[in-house]
Amino acid sequence: MNAPTPALVGRPDRLRLVGQRRQLLAVMHQRLMFGMLVYAGIIAVIVLRLLWLAAFGDHAGRKTTVTTAAPDRGDIVDRNGQPLARTIDAWTIAVHPTKILGNKLDLARKLAALMPERDEAGWLQLLRSNKNFIFLRRRAAPSLVEAVNALGEPGMALSREPDRLYPQTDLAAHVLGFTDIDGHGAAGMERAFDQRLTDSATRGEPLVLSISAPVQQALEHELLEAKTTFSAIGAAGIVMDIHTGEILAMTSLPQLNPNIAGNMDPEARFNRATLGVWELGSTFKPFTVAMAMDAGKVKSMGQIYNCPRQLHAFGRTINDTHPFGRACTVAEIMQESSNIGTAQIAAQTGAEAQKRFLKGMGFLDPIAIELKEKGRTLTPGSDWSELATMTVGYGHGIAVTPLHLATGYATLFNGGIYRPATLLKVGPGHQVPRGRRVFSDATSYKMRALLRLVVTEGTGGKADAPGYRVGGKTGTAEKLIGGRYSKNVVVTSFAGVFPMDEPRYAMVVMLDEPKGTADTYGFRTAGWNAAPTFGRVVSRIAPMLGVRPDLKREPNMAEVLPYIRKED
Template identity: 50%
Template sequence: MNTLVVRPARVRTAGVRQQILLTAQQRLMILMLLFMAAFFLVSVRLVYFVVFDAGTGRGNGSAAFIPARADIVDRNGVPLARTIDGYSIRVVPEKLLNNRQFLADELHKIFPDMTREELLAKVSGSRPTYIRRRALPDQVAAVNAIGDVGFDFPREKERLYPQLTLAAHVMGFLNAEGHGVTGVEGAFDQRLIDKATRGEPLALSIDTRVQGVLESELSNAVTNLEAIGGAGIILDVHTGEVVAMTSLPTFNPNKLTGSNPATRRNAVTYNLYELGSTFKPLSIAAAIDAGTVTSMARRYDATQPLPIAGFRIRDSHNMGRWLNVPETLIHSSNIATARIADELGREKMEELFRNLEFDGRPEIELKERAFPLWPKNWGRLTTMTTSYGHGIAVTPLHLASAYAAMVNGGIYRPATVLKLGDKAPPQGRRVFKAATSARMRQLLRLIVSDGTGKKADAPGFRVGGKTGSAEKPGAGGYRRTSLVSTFAAAFPMDNPRYVILAMIDEPKGNAFSSGQRTAGWTVAPVVQKVVMRAGPMLGVFPDESRDVDVSELTPLLWKNGEGE
């Protein structure tokens, strides 16, 4: 019997196994090197794309980084308007699977601000329609959870105003086609959508911190005084830059649907008012410039009402005596101001208002600019009444720009909502002599320290300004029960940097104002609070060791007192 012996498989030696492992390691290293090389090439390409292409902001490769509409920022870079990809909620009725009544009920739970009937009409219609154009993420999730294929959620470009109502009238808003309608959005619409410029934010002169202060203080006063509205502006006297501008009541540009269109009117640039006694310093300045007033000590008869052309010019607080120039302003005498204007004459008075652009729309980039109510006939009576702010109606911006020229050395410059930055301010043109401007700074400071503006005196800030409380015109004459109360001021008066104007429309005399409706009681305190809060933000700090030198004028004051 033969025996078959099977030869066992050859066992590999340790050296062979080592060779195989080494080969595998080499192949793995090669793969890793190839992977690292590919990763390196991709990284280099990305770095090049970001640094060079995105840096130019003009190449095709960087187009994705350019927004559909430029951002708008304040002077410190704080975003005021930004375009984002937002969700919308749309219904396509023909695709709906669920009962329409059920869907209307479910949608009403998600959108309680819409009526059930309105929602039922949307889901029962024949055409696709939007339920919400700018929907919140939780609203999108809730509608999606209904589980009906008839709802879709398109991504659309949305304009977002992250500061909500802050500076709403300055910002303005867009129409359904995405174009600016009012405010900066409307005035700079082309600049904001142009491919060549939309990559750079549009920097405004507005300071959101100061804007917030002005809005909060003025809003509190309007509410407490039960007024129908208000307006305010802070203006750089040397550049014309608008640091803050507010109009009350206001609106939220993120939520225009359902809001009152009347709230979208910019009272600072588009509403006209007879601004009363705030005109008196301008008239006195014109008289000093023209040589009509050569001495602060000269007195004018204010003992009794002044009859002219069948009318009688009166003072609200008759001092019953002759008043010199400082006293005329401190006690806010219509009679004495009218006498000075009468001596100045029609031509010079009309020239003053034309030089200050009171015969045209206010100078600023915004489209919402009202044309003043200019007197039809400049007779003797008109010359007298316009000197104390009656018979001529302008916007608050007109007056703010005029005050800036009166205190900055006499140079008029147009207002702007754009940040100048390193750019030189407009050269401007002279409307008052430098010496006249210096004199007016003294007189405005006296009005606050000794006259009707005492409640605006912010310690250390050297505020100067003038009150104005004008009856509103109505059918058959002026309405004694309806006042426009205004305070126009500047600070610090020894070296003015900013004009601040605040106005309250029809304040009620109540406990908040000790029963008074006039500007000295209603608006002057607003200015004081704004200056004290916003001054340091603007680089103006209180210094009670400094003040305007009024030593040559104080001996002329017969006694302290209040007037309006």
């Protein structure tokens, strides 16, 4: 537009000058405009941002500290929702030795009075050290925190930090496990589900265990009493739902307090129920009979075996505690817990079948459970001779965990279907696994009367809880010490099922090295210690589990009673 028109006439140099000027002006205008637009843009952006913030932004008083109630580590609760492990904010007392303003000697004196784990000299030495920060006490009691605060020393640091608390202390300690100082699981379910408990997406929801706190308490209390009475060095107990594989209670003694797990004896931290393996003796006999029945070798409870006073086989001698010295029936073999009879039944079944059944019940593998503390079973392995078959038949030469035994009994009595044990509550998020058939339904049914017989007529008489139709088998196994079976050191156990006419719960009670007492006439066999403990636990837990006591109900005892000769 402003370009010189050709009509304009002037001196060429002047004309050139005007053209340059105009050009310069135009450029300046352009630059000015550009600069203005830039500033306007920036201001517009700021204004828009302000408007945006005013409309949708946070306000100045927003608190960012407390926004959710989710704990730092998920809770663990029992099947009824009772908390078994929780994270709380605990007080921590620490000191910054370099920031102490007051007299260190005075402070050391006062601290020694408050926290007597060190004497004055010790405290003084600690306060005079060049360290920047020292933890004095974690999970301090509020009264102590108050007292330390009252010292008024700015060098003392009081703070809160999340801490794992087990409100029920000893209850189910071996199932729960414990956490290390950093708050990570070090044992038990804390370890097995560490990821699930710490993940921010899942920790809001508590981890629901299959454990039932009242049942667990009853089992623990009765076992502890038995352990004390019989001066045993340890004990283990398991209660299991045979249809779902849920473990309702599992304990191992000596007790463990997970709140102070670090200070506990390693013996207490050892989980005898899943980590320890034992030769459990006669409690294996029902499996042997069931195997023979399933394999078609034993056709009736009245099948006759020759039961001499001693059986010599493959250079070994097998003995009985109550030798028959005559022909006896399968029912009698079980009633009197005859090793000689059971060994013959096992031999008849054969090593291959025995291995197949044991494999089916999971006895040859580490126990299937969520816990990471799993014991390795000890078996004859490659040396599964006929003698080994016979000894395994009555529970020697094979070492399994008590949980294996409970799973085995569950398999035997739930209709013959193996399902892995679980510590998580069965429900919408955790279905019962399909399982695999090990024994036939008919075998499972016939075994009911046989094991009930052991309690009504045989060695397990003291395990009876009137009205609850307890059935089970005693087991007394000599402990292998230095490669030899000791006559005096035994492991006694009782494995059973109740109510026998409609089995629902399997339970195993084991005592490690019980001693005889005056009440047991010096006997230390399972019938005198494990069996009565079993009976007491059943009479306590059965009502909680909804088993109705009924003195008139019994399994079909006509299966076995005709084959028992009453000794007079």
